[in-house]
Amino acid sequence: VYISGAGMANATAGMPDIGLLTMTEVVRLAGYVANAVTIPAIVDADTGFGGAENVARTIQELENAGLAGCHIEDQEFPKRCGHVAGKSIVDLEEMVGKIKAAVAARRDPNFMIIARTDSRAVEDFSSVVKRAHKYLDAGADAIFPEALQSAEEFRDFANQVKAPLLANMTEFGKSPLLSFRELADFGYRMVIFPQSAFRVSMKASGEFLRDLKKRGTQSDWADKMQTREELYELLEYDPAAESWKANVER
Incomplete structure (x- = not known):
């Protein structure tokens, strides 16, 4: 990396x-x-x-x-x-x-x-x-x-x-x-x-924010987004896992 x-x-x-x-x-x-x-x-x-x-x-x-x-x-x-x-x-x-x-x-x-x-x-x-x-x-x-x-x-x-x-x-x-x-x-x-990835994401973010300002909704962009599940998988995070519950309860 x-x-x-x-x-x-x-x-x-x-x-x-x-x-x-x-x-x-x-x-x-x-x-x-x-x-x-x-x-x-x-x-x-x-x-x-x-x-x-x-x-x-x-x-x-x-x-x-x-x-x-x-x-x-x-x-x-x-x-x-x-x-x-x-x-x-x-x-x-x-x-x-x-x-x-x-x-x-x-x-x-x-x-x-x-x-x-x-x-x-x-x-x-x-x-x-x-x-x-x-x-x-x-x-x-x-x-x-x-x-x-x-x-x-x-x-x-x-x-x-x-x-x-x-x-x-x-x-x-x-x-x-x-x-x-x-x-x-x-x-x-x-x-x-x-x-490279930064430039792609910045241009996409700019396009999204302009559209959000114009239309007031992100609904047409949802299929272009990383889902919550995909993010959690990337982070190796399971909200239901006992290890995470134990950390929260401390």
Whole structure:
């Protein structure tokens, strides 16, 4: 499961993805997800919420919250969405220091540390490759090249960086929308669709609310809704179960 930084900021705080959530907020929100699922969950940890010392604490808090990994990016703070103009990145050695701090701080060797580089928008493609190799040398488990601009760049990056790779297939950004199969053929083993479900649900919610305001009833939408039973099944909640009754009666 992937937990989007933009998703947390947009959906829970009504804020843009510019680094406005604190580390403790991200840990708390991501922890809810990690504890609700039975498969590994990784989270967008932005810039690590400060310098190397802050990164180290971030890793430990995410581990404590049940996360299986995170990615940390090389943008300067305050960060911006990876697919908008105006980004700036930290010096290579500063990011190397953050990665080393993250690796040293983790207590579970299986906690995945993914290094994200936003250098494609700031420098050029060769810088993305150079930084990726340096980040791997510093101990990163995987590389996330943000906002590559063509299928050829995704292919060439995978050919030049032999490591576990993550591709971001966000909509309306700098990258073409490639399928998981296409990216897997290039060599990517992780593909995220960070805001896809959110965008679909937000558009549908807007359409519903406009119709509700106009007509004053939700009756025509009931067949498009998740039923109460479906929700309870998803939550593994049985109102009649003895365990739930016992909790209520305490």
